Every structure is written in structure tokens, then in C-alpha cells.
Amino acid sequence: MTSAVLDLPLPRESLSRRLSDALFKYRGLLLTLLLVPPLLWLGIVYVGSLIALLLQSFFSIDEFSGTIVREFTLKTYAELLHPANLDVILRTVVMAAAVTAASAILAFPIAYYAARYARGQMKAAFYLAIMMPLWSSYLVKVYAWKLLLAKEGAVAWAADQIGATPAIDSILSAPLIGGPSLSVSYFGQFLVFIYLWLPFMILPIQAALERVPGSLIEASADLGAAPNQTFRTVILPLALPGVVAGSIFTFSLTLGDYILPQIIGPSTLLLGQAVYMLQGTAGNIPLAAAFAVVPISVMALYLLIAKRMGAFDAF
Amino acid sequence: MxxxxxxxxxxxxxxxxxxxxxxxxxxxxxxxxxxxxxxxxxxxxxxxxxxxxxxxxxxxxxxxxxxxxxxxxxxxxxxxxxxxxxxxxxxxxxxxxxxxxxxxxxxxxxxxxxxxxxxxxxxxxxxxxxxxxxxxxxxxxxxxxxxxxxxxxxxxxxxxxxxxxxxxxxxxxxxxxxxxxxxxxxxxxxxxxxxxxxxxxxxxxxxxxxxxxxxxxxxxxxxxxxxxxxxxxxxxxxxxxxxxxxxxxxxEFVGGSNVLEPAVSARFGGPERLISLRPEAIAVRSSGVASEIGRLHASGTCIEVQYQGAMRRVIADCAGVRLCALVNAAEVRDLNPGERISLSWLPAAMHAMEDGR
The missing domain is CATH 3.40.50.300 (P-loop containing nucleotide triphosphate hydrolases)
Structure with missing residues (x-):
């Protein structure tokens, strides 16, 4: 055995090697280079335009000429409190809350199974099944649901075949959520919202559950907790950050959507439609901006409450 | 109680x-x-x-x-x-x-x-x-x-x-x-x-x-x-x-004993059984030092002396059989790998076992 050092030549000095040397020496430089483009994008293009929009909400519109009066006023916000506008806000917030709650309840068992039991091929199949609806066009999915939920549609037909028509009729005859058919009722709208946003709820919950070590669940059982107690005192608190993350998606996506409510549901407006119409046909940018502030405030309030309740304590 | x-x-x-x-x-x-x-x-x-x-x-x-x-x-x-x-x-x-x-x-x-x-x-x-x-x-x-x-x-x-x-x-x-x-x-x-x-x-x-x-x-x-x-x-x-x-x-698992096959044990003067011989039961002397009466002996070559604080672990090759001894540092102060040594132990230290799992 020889102990001679292998006499390899050093790699050739090239521009890229010298660049690597510089980046190795000045760590901050690399970080700056990596962060400047996204920060420019987020900071100026995104947040900047958002602020520009929000500033519009402090302007008002001249009722005679229809031109924007560029003076600071809270008049536009006062308009939000007009019963018709308040109605839009309330209806949308209730719909978003209902969609979020239903999505969370539907998503949890699926996410729990995927995080704790699915392995190998089952896990791949799970991801595929969750992600696949996201690959197809939003509009195609919404129109497909319109046909499914129509009076002579597949859902009504299937309900008829299994004798569930009375159940659907009782939903349709219910006040508020009902209507002539599922496709023009709030209940139908609610179903399609859930369908659209469910993946955004499942994935964060699954990610949160994935981080809960199995030994914690065993420890809970070891200390005398029956499965339902373990769920309440260990699994749910640790999954809560995931539920909150998921509900940010489902809640804000529902609050802002203006296409689905045009296609499915009654003719009354949701918040997103109101913003769309005000800044488009009506040309009332200040009121549209004031409407746009509503979901932002609702989300901020929601996150504040979630934090107060300790949803982010475990991390 | x-x-x-x-x-x-x-x-x-x-x-x-x-x-x-x-x-x-x-x-x-x-x-x-x-x-x-x-x-x-x-x-x-x-x-x-x-x-x-x-x-x-x-x-x-x-x-x-x-x-x-x-x-x-x-x-x-x-x-x-x-x-x-x-x-x-x-x-x-x-x-x-x-x-x-x-x-x-x-x-x-x-x-x-x-x-x-x-x-x-x-x-x-x-x-x-x-x-x-x-x-x-x-x-x-x-x-x-x-x-x-x-x-x-x-x-x-x-x-x-x-x-x-x-x-x-x-x-x-x-x-x-x-x-x-x-x-x-x-x-x-x-x-x-x-x-x-x-x-x-x-x-x-x-x-x-x-x-x-x-x-x-x-x-x-x-x-x-x-x-x-x-x-x-x-x-x-x-x-x-x-x-x-x-x-x-x-x-072998508990304390890393020397395990001697029956034939090897017999060659060293022990019973023809599967034997466990604890490393600390073995004494190490330079070759040529007068042997003590009542002890069994094996002569071999020192392969390695490992430092273990107050003790030294001596690994020896005795005609193809590897023996490990744990001895006081003072006893092997000048011992180097390659030297001929004499290992000895009391017959009672040879513990017979079943040849099972």
C-alpha cells in the first residue's frame, strides 16, 4: 500500500469558478441577487398596485358627472353600509364561512388518512386524485357542474333513480338556500365552491398532520386518552395551523370569486361580482376599492383571532 | 415487602x-x-x-x-x-x-x-x-x-x-x-x-x-x-x-467475551466444550517470563494495544486464534504490536456454554 498523494492538477481557472469564489466569500451578495427580483415583483408590482387600489377607496365619485373626485373622504366607506351593499357583504361572508367549515370537515379525514396511513402507491394515487381537478380549466369545471345540477341534470336523475328526489326537493324548498333547481340555488353554489376549493384545504392539513410524530399519538393513548380525547387534545391542536392555512385559501377564494356566482346560483350578487361590476360597467372605482378592502379586513381579523386562540403556538 | x-x-x-x-x-x-x-x-x-x-x-x-x-x-x-x-x-x-x-x-x-x-x-x-x-x-x-x-x-x-x-x-x-x-x-x-x-x-x-x-x-x-x-x-x-x-x-453481546470453540479450548488445556473467556480474566506477560503454576497459558503475537484510560485492551493472535485481554495499563506499559507475549488465565475462568442461539 502506498501513501502517496494523488498528484491531480487543479481545475482550470474559469470565469464561473471565479464567480463562485466571489459568491462564496460574500454570502450576502448571493442572497441579494436571489431576493431582489422577487422582492421587486412582490413589493412594487403586487403590493404597490394593491395599495394604489386601496387608496382609491378614500376617493369618491361625483354623482352627476361620474368622475372621480381625488380628495380624501370616508364617504365611500359609508356607502358600504348601505343596506343593499351590507347585504352583499353579509351574504358573501356567510357563504365563505360555510364553504370553509364544510371543506374543513370534508378534508380532515382525507388528509388524516393520507398523512398517517397511505404509503407508496396509495400516497401517489392520493396526490393524483387531489391535484387532478386543478389541472383542468376552472370554467370547464363550473359549466360541467351547472349541467350536473340543472333541473334535468345528472344529479336530479340519479336522485330520482335512488328515490332521493324528496330529499333534494326539501332542500330546494328551504328558504334562503333553496330555489327552482340546484343550479340556481345557494345550496348548489355552496356545493360547487366546496368542489373547487377542497384541494386547497386538504393539502395544508395533510402537511400539518404529516409533521405530527406517531409517538405523540401513542403517548396520548399511553396516558389514558381514548381516541376521541387524543383527537381533541393532541391531533386537532397540532393540525390547526394547517386548517387555518387551508381556510385562508377557501375563505378568501370564495370571498373574491366573481365567475362561479354568475354561472351557478341565484341572480343576487356576491362580493366579487359587486367589485367586478362597479369597476367595469359602473365605473365606480372608489366603491369597488372599498369593497375590495372588505375581504382583506375579514381575513386580517380571522388570522388575529386564530393567533389569539393559539393556532400557531406549536410552531 | x-x-x-x-x-x-x-x-x-x-x-x-x-x-x-x-x-x-x-x-x-x-x-x-x-x-x-x-x-x-x-x-x-x-x-x-x-x-x-x-x-x-x-x-x-x-x-x-x-x-x-x-x-x-x-x-x-x-x-x-x-x-x-x-x-x-x-x-x-x-x-x-x-x-x-x-x-x-x-x-x-x-x-x-x-x-x-x-x-x-x-x-x-x-x-x-x-x-x-x-x-x-x-x-x-x-x-x-x-x-x-x-x-x-x-x-x-x-x-x-x-x-x-x-x-x-x-x-x-x-x-x-x-x-x-x-x-x-x-x-x-x-x-x-x-x-x-x-x-x-x-x-x-x-x-x-x-x-x-x-x-x-x-x-x-x-x-x-x-x-x-x-x-x-x-x-x-x-x-x-x-x-x-x-x-x-x-x-459475545454482553461484555464482548472471547468465545473458544471446543477444539481450541482443548488445545489451550481446557475442557472440550464451547467456552466463554472474559477479557479481564486474561493476564498478559512478555514472552519468557516464568509461568505461574495453576494457570493455563497460550503464547501469541500482540496485534494491537488499545488505549482505554486506566486499562489497555490487548488483542493477540495465538496460532490463528484471536484473543482479547483487558489489563491494567501498568502491566503492558512497554508492549508494542508485533511482540511475542504470553497470555494466561485460571482454569475456572473458562465458562462452558451450550452451542445454541
Whole structure:
């Protein structure tokens, strides 16, 4: 055995090697280079335009000429409190809350199974099944649901075949959520919202559950907790950050959507439609901006409450 | 013994209990995972109030045994009873045993006191009472003033103490410890060994301690079970297991004995049996030093002298047989690899074994 050092030549000095040397020496430089483009994008293009929009909400519109009066006023916000506008806000917030709650309840068992039991091929199949609806066009999915939920549609037909028509009729005859058919009722709208946003709820919950070590669940059982107690005192608190993350998606996506409510549901407006119409046909940018502030405030309030309740304590 | 009465008191209402002080009994217990026989037809009796260690390499079935007692696993065959009550089908949360987990498994969303009192809270005890008991348990493991901290803010040793307090506060009939000292550094580990043993003695509680560290098992236990491939190969006091290993596996795993084949033993002047010869029973002399009467001798070549603090581990080649000796540093001060040496031991140091697992 020889102990001679292998006499390899050093790699050739090239521009890229010298660049690597510089980046190795000045760590901050690399970080700056990596962060400047996204920060420019987020900071100026995104947040900047958002602020520009929000500033519009402090302007008002001249009722005679229809031109924007560029003076600071809270008049536009006062308009939000007009019963018709308040109605839009309330209806949308209730719909978003209902969609979020239903999505969370539907998503949890699926996410729990995927995080704790699915392995190998089952896990791949799970991801595929969750992600696949996201690959197809939003509009195609919404129109497909319109046909499914129509009076002579597949859902009504299937309900008829299994004798569930009375159940659907009782939903349709219910006040508020009902209507002539599922496709023009709030209940139908609610179903399609859930369908659209469910993946955004499942994935964060699954990610949160994935981080809960199995030994914690065993420890809970070891200390005398029956499965339902373990769920309440260990699994749910640790999954809560995931539920909150998921509900940010489902809640804000529902609050802002203006296409689905045009296609499915009654003719009354949701918040997103109101913003769309005000800044488009009506040309009332200040009121549209004031409407746009509503979901932002609702989300901020929601996150504040979630934090107060300790949803982010475990991390 | 008074310390043993507490667990049995609880079962006094059962007239059929043959109150013989058995904490845990395994009868022909098997647990298979697919083709892997993690535990394969095991019989075992753990006495009430003893510090019992399950010692073995990883995958030998010791942790599965612990999980069977805790109820996280159910046996495929055989029966387990805890204080003479069969526990088949009884879920973990209905068993009067508690576990100290290898990774401690502290709840990250709860502070230290809430972690310790979790079991009491689940049983519906009021806040004031359970916090009093929780503080007592934390004092027992010498962890005071950490009540409102969270697990990630504690060191490994402190987390280990919290896990111990969290289990003990429930007054289990049996405490299960799954390699609880594995993640600690040497000094902390030795401290905790002393404390665990003192705690067990003062509480009079049955401790079942799983470890792959033979030093740990020998220094703390009343009895040790040596596991290999889903079987228990020997159960006994640390002295019995260390000094009178019954099989080649035990001799090699516990303390790294020299195992001599029958022919080799006969060549060295011993019986024609499979022999265990402890390294510390072998004396090393320079070749040519007058031999002592009554000792058996082998001459060989020194291959290696390993530094071990006050001791030196000498590895020698005696005509193709590798022998390992553990001797005082002073005895081999000038010994270098390559030198001829003479190894000797008393005939009584040659312990005959069965040639089994």
C-alpha cells in the first residue's frame, strides 16, 4: 500500500469558478441577487398596485358627472353600509364561512388518512386524485357542474333513480338556500365552491398532520386518552395551523370569486361580482376599492383571532 | 415487602388472582410482521417491584415486547397478563402502565406542567389538584421552575426528565422505558442511570427498561433478559448473565467475551466444550517470563494495544486464534504490536456454554 498523494492538477481557472469564489466569500451578495427580483415583483408590482387600489377607496365619485373626485373622504366607506351593499357583504361572508367549515370537515379525514396511513402507491394515487381537478380549466369545471345540477341534470336523475328526489326537493324548498333547481340555488353554489376549493384545504392539513410524530399519538393513548380525547387534545391542536392555512385559501377564494356566482346560483350578487361590476360597467372605482378592502379586513381579523386562540403556538 | 403491596391492593378484589407478585407474564407470545418474526413464542415472567432490563441488538424483539405490554401491539399468539389480568384486546388507554418514549414524545403545543399533568387531566382531575401532583412529579425528577416553558426550549436531559415525570405522575403499576437514555451524552447518561435506579428503589415500582447498551442494563437491573432474533436467550441477574453466559450470543453481546470453540479450548488445556473467556480474566506477560503454576497459558503475537484510560485492551493472535485481554495499563506499559507475549488465565475462568442461539 502506498501513501502517496494523488498528484491531480487543479481545475482550470474559469470565469464561473471565479464567480463562485466571489459568491462564496460574500454570502450576502448571493442572497441579494436571489431576493431582489422577487422582492421587486412582490413589493412594487403586487403590493404597490394593491395599495394604489386601496387608496382609491378614500376617493369618491361625483354623482352627476361620474368622475372621480381625488380628495380624501370616508364617504365611500359609508356607502358600504348601505343596506343593499351590507347585504352583499353579509351574504358573501356567510357563504365563505360555510364553504370553509364544510371543506374543513370534508378534508380532515382525507388528509388524516393520507398523512398517517397511505404509503407508496396509495400516497401517489392520493396526490393524483387531489391535484387532478386543478389541472383542468376552472370554467370547464363550473359549466360541467351547472349541467350536473340543472333541473334535468345528472344529479336530479340519479336522485330520482335512488328515490332521493324528496330529499333534494326539501332542500330546494328551504328558504334562503333553496330555489327552482340546484343550479340556481345557494345550496348548489355552496356545493360547487366546496368542489373547487377542497384541494386547497386538504393539502395544508395533510402537511400539518404529516409533521405530527406517531409517538405523540401513542403517548396520548399511553396516558389514558381514548381516541376521541387524543383527537381533541393532541391531533386537532397540532393540525390547526394547517386548517387555518387551508381556510385562508377557501375563505378568501370564495370571498373574491366573481365567475362561479354568475354561472351557478341565484341572480343576487356576491362580493366579487359587486367589485367586478362597479369597476367595469359602473365605473365606480372608489366603491369597488372599498369593497375590495372588505375581504382583506375579514381575513386580517380571522388570522388575529386564530393567533389569539393559539393556532400557531406549536410552531 | 411493603413496597410491593400497592399494585396488588388494586387487584385485591379479584379472588382468583394467584397473588405471587408477578407484574407481567408472557405465555408463548408471538408477534409477526409479515415474514419477520419480531417476537417468536416468548415466555417471560417479570416480578413486581423489580428493575427488569430487556437487552439486545436492534431488531431483536425487545421494543416489540415493550409495545405489547403497553398495548400498542397485539400478540398474534399467546397471552400477556399484567398483575395476573389478561390484557388481550385491552387498548393502551385502559392499561395501568405508562411509557417513557425513546424520543420523549412531549406534546409541543403544551407547556411542561400541562405535559406532565396530561394524564390526570384526561382522567378528569381538577386543575388545582393535578397541578399540585404535577409539581410534585417534576420535583421528583429534579426539574423545578420550568412549568411554563415549552418542550423545544428544554435540553435533551431535561426533556427526558419531563417524560419521566409525565409517566410517573399517573402512578402506573408498571413503568416502561424505551431506550430513554439513548439520546443523551455519556455524562448525563451515567447521572440518569444512578437517578433512575434510585427512583425505582424508592418508589418500589416495576421498571421495564429496554436498551441495547449492556453497560446500562448490567449497572441498573435486578434482572436482565438478553434478546436475540425474537427470542429470549437468557434471563438472570447481571452477574449470572455476565459471568455465566449460556450461549455464544450472550457471551459475545454482553461484555464482548472471547468465545473458544471446543477444539481450541482443548488445545489451550481446557475442557472440550464451547467456552466463554472474559477479557479481564486474561493476564498478559512478555514472552519468557516464568509461568505461574495453576494457570493455563497460550503464547501469541500482540496485534494491537488499545488505549482505554486506566486499562489497555490487548488483542493477540495465538496460532490463528484471536484473543482479547483487558489489563491494567501498568502491566503492558512497554508492549508494542508485533511482540511475542504470553497470555494466561485460571482454569475456572473458562465458562462452558451450550452451542445454541
Amino acid at each position: 411493603s413496597v410491593h403491596t400497592r399494585p396488588q391492593d388494586t387487584f385485591a378484589a379479584h379472588p382468583l388472582v394467584s397473588s405471587n407478585g408477578t407484574a407481567v407474564r408472557f405465555t408463548h407470545v408471538a408477534r409477526h410482521f409479515g415474514a419477520v418474526k419480531a417476537v417468536d413464542g416468548l415466555d417471560l415472567e417479570i416480578r413486581a417491584g423489580e428493575f427488569f432490563s430487556m437487552l439486545g441488538p436492534s431488531g431483536s424483539g425487545k421494543t416489540t415486547c415493550l409495545r405489547l405490554i403497553a398495548g400498542f401491539e397485539q400478540p398474534d399468539a399467546g397471552e400477556i397478563s399484567i398483575f395476573d389480568e389478561p390484557v388481550a384486546g385491552i387498548p393502551p388507554y385502559r392499561r395501568a402502565v405508562n411509557t417513557v418514549f425513546q424520543d420523549y414524545a412531549l406534546f409541543p403545543h403544551l407547556n411542561i406542567l400541562d405535559n406532565v399533568t396530561y394524564g390526570l387531566r384526561i382522567r378528569g382531575m381538577g386543575r388545582a389538584e393535578r397541578e399540585k401532583l404535577g409539581r410534585e412529579a417534576l420535583a421528583l425528577v429534579k426539574l423545578i421552575g420550568f412549568d411554563t416553558r415549552r418542550p423545544p426550549q428544554l435540553s435533551g436531559g431535561q426533556r427526558q426528565r419531563v417524560a419521566l415525570a409525565r409517566a410517573l405522575v399517573n402512578r402506573p403499576k408498571v413503568l416502561l422505558l424505551d431506550e430513554p437514555l439513548g439520546a443523551l451524552d455519556l455524562k448525563l447518561r451515567e447521572e440518569m442511570q444512578v437517578e433512575l435506579k434510585a427512583l425505582q428503589r424508592s418508589l418500589g415500582l416495576t421498571f421495564i427498561f429496554v436498551t441495547h447498551d449492556q453497560g446500562e442494563a448490567l449497572s441498573m437491573s435486578d434482572r436482565v433478559a438478553v434478546f436475540n432474533a425474537g427470542h429470549i436467550v437468557q434471563v438472570g441477574t447481571p452477574e449470572e448473565v455476565y459471568e455465566r453466559p449460556q450461549t455464544r450470543f450472550v457471551a
